[in-house]
Amino acid sequence: MIQDVDLPKKASRRVFSEEKRREIVAEYDAAATPAERAAVLRRHGIYTSSVSNWRKHIAASVPRAPRGRRPDPDATETRRLHDQIARLERKLAKSERTVAALGKAHALLQMLAEQDAEPQASSRES
Template sequence: MTMTLADGAVDDGVMGPRGDRPKRRVFTAEYKARILAEYDAAEHGGRGAVLRREGLYSSHIVEWRRAADAGARAGLGPVSRDRRDREIEELTARAERAEAELARTRAALDLVGKAHALLETLSEGAEPTKRSRR
């Protein structure tokens, strides 16, 4: 099994449950733009050589060109979102909800404090009641 550490990958020789499957490649927008430009600049016979050298299929070129036409460089970016980005969004939403709840709690405490002060003021102004002895 290959483990990724901070300083690089380490292969301990143990196969994981999906170790025999190929890894999905992720292409950067810069790489896609560079390959599209190189592919378009190549002559008809040289286009296949570019694809073979890079280990790509013609469908990659078709998809990348369609994405580039639709949304320029934004369309050339990876389709899937990074797990860290989703986690950051979730934590940001959670923090916003906690801050809203904190604001409501502070407002409630402020209201309770004012009610307490009012009741103290009223009780100080009232005459003490006399208890009858029997």
């Protein structure tokens, strides 16, 4: 009743070397008609989006980003907190300078007000 059926193995993602990608892009660009370009895509089993992406990487001469570990979330959070502390310390220093300047301005205004009040008091006494 049950027949042994050979099931296809799970398909694996194909990976093209940088050199092969350049060859395919060059072949695609050399094709004169849309039909020839479609034949290149079918022959290699790829889509136009792949060619477009490869062309951008080649033009920018940017190597593909390596697939590596993701950044450590604790390190990222630590860096963010250090940046926030530095920003708040700069803001605090600015506020302290402002308060010091306001204090000096207040003291100066008080001195001027006292000096103005003294001549008026002496003129009233006479």
